Amino acid sequence: MTITAAADGSALGNPGPAGWAWYVNDDCWRAGGWPHGTNNQGELMAVLDLFRATAHVPAEDLRILCDSQYVINSITKWMPGWKRKGWRKADGKPVLNVELLKELDRELTGRKYTFEWVKGHAGHPLNEAADERARAAATAYQQGVAARSGPGFPGAHVPGAATTAPAAANAVAPAIANGIARVNVNGTVPASANGTAAHGRTGAAAASAAPAAALGPRGSQATSGPATLGLPAYDEPDLFSELESESFPAPEAAGAERAPEAIVEALERELLGPDVRGDIGRTGVLLHADFMEIGSSGRVWTRDAMMMALEEDPGERTELEVLGADRIGTDSVLLTYRSYSRSGTTLRSSLWVLDGGRWRLRFHQGTPEA
Known part of the structure; x- marks a missing residue:
């Protein structure tokens, strides 16, 4: 059976x-x-x-x-x-x-x-x-x-x-x-x-990349959870909450006067750094639950695949030249830019949306320049 x-x-x-x-x-x-x-x-x-x-x-x-x-x-x-x-x-x-x-x-x-x-x-x-x-x-x-x-x-x-x-x-x-x-x-x-995932990579590097070997409410019955497994107690912040509150403050916490375009550009630059890309907690904060990327090879990547792959291989630091930051409605910004790395230059577009009071990356696509 x-x-x-x-x-x-x-x-x-x-x-x-x-x-x-x-x-x-x-x-x-x-x-x-x-x-x-x-x-x-x-x-x-x-x-x-x-x-x-x-x-x-x-x-x-x-x-x-x-x-x-x-x-x-x-x-x-x-x-x-x-x-x-x-x-x-x-x-x-x-x-x-x-x-x-x-x-x-x-x-x-x-x-x-x-x-x-x-x-x-x-x-x-x-x-x-x-x-x-x-x-x-x-x-x-x-x-x-x-x-x-x-x-x-x-x-x-x-x-x-x-x-x-x-x-x-x-x-x-x-x-x-x-x-x-x-x-x-x-x-x-x-x-x-x-x-x-290949966000921030180009050409053969994106196509050949592969992962390395690599927490009961009141009156209800309780079940095994973080406390019984030796994880932080319920009233203690975990790694993710610390990242939420310190590394990636919500717009209202970071100063609501900042324009959404400026916030999105700053977050995109954060995401291009290998220290952030290699931390599954941080990428989990930045990527929308329904995130999707169309890589330079034409392959489609999802949030889970992206987070796991970047944790294993965060790649090299990538610099960017912003080409445009356009508001698409009240809670979305389209960022277009050119990225520079040792493997070449790539034209990129990222759609950021306001989700739960935070800007998160919903869609990304990159096309290597000839």
């Missing part, structure tokens, strides 16, 4: 009130969340809880539908290398969400499973059901009300279900192409599911 389930996460503000959920059918699903977390943490927790919920049936194959390439690649491609390096990335920096990943690594032992990548928000019934429940959990924490935790998996024992969580104190993902991309049981990923 094969258990087929969708797993999804949600964060309102990313970071912010966060939720997670896995779904088999209306009689078999589970959800939870935390007052403060990120979308990636929700995605990871959904998969972790699914493995825990099915631990009493280890002989059953587990088929996991997931719209997060970050989760799939973390588990099936990068985890072995991270473990060998002491849970550090190729550049020596600590792996993000390491406690969740270590828990997942333990739960995977002896299990038979496959991951299938599905396009999020595209009408897949199981993915939509998981997304709806994850978002409902995040919303409950945002509003400080009880959330539905679901019936769970028949016969499963859920640790910590008798405890209560504090009240709320205080985001994923489009995909490269339509349909489903399979990830094999042995952790290999077909070429169609892989990819790297």
Whole structure:
């Protein structure tokens, strides 16, 4: 028998009130969340809880539908290398969400499973059901009300279900192409599911680039989360919130008198720096949830693919010459510029939109100059 389930996460503000959920059918699903977390943490927790919920049936194959390439690649491609390096990335920096990943690594032992990548928000019934429940959990924490935790998996024992969580104190993902991309049981990923982003690269460098080896509301039942996994307590800011408040202040915090065109130009310059491009937390702040790029090779990149690829290979510093900054309505700016790097010059256009009080990059395209 094969258990087929969708797993999804949600964060309102990313970071912010966060939720997670896995779904088999209306009689078999589970959800939870935390007052403060990120979308990636929700995605990871959904998969972790699914493995825990099915631990009493280890002989059953587990088929996991997931719209997060970050989760799939973390588990099936990068985890072995991270473990060998002491849970550090190729550049020596600590792996993000390491406690969740270590828990997942333990739960995977002896299990038979496959991951299938599905396009999020595209009408897949199981993915939509998981997304709806994850978002409902995040919303409950945002509003400080009880959330539905679901019936769970028949016969499963859920640790910590008798405890209560504090009240709320205080985001994923489009995909490269339509349909489903399979990830094999042995952790290999077909070429169609892989990819790297090329924002700021040109020509052959963009075409050949490849990744290196690389968080219960009041009155509800609480579930495992950041506190129980050794992550920061709910009232402590995490890496993402620090970046939100310090490195990338919202326009109103940075001085509302600044023109949107000037804000967008400054953020674009930030994004062209390798120190920012190599930090998945910072790119997560700058890129819109529905970000898309058409690279110089003609390939389409999504937010997840972009963030992961840049973290592994941030590339060289790129300078720019602004050609134009045009307001497109009240909450969008089209920035056009010429970028300079050792690999040549490229004409680029970036569409920035005001989202949740912050300017985020929604679309980018680059064309190498002859």
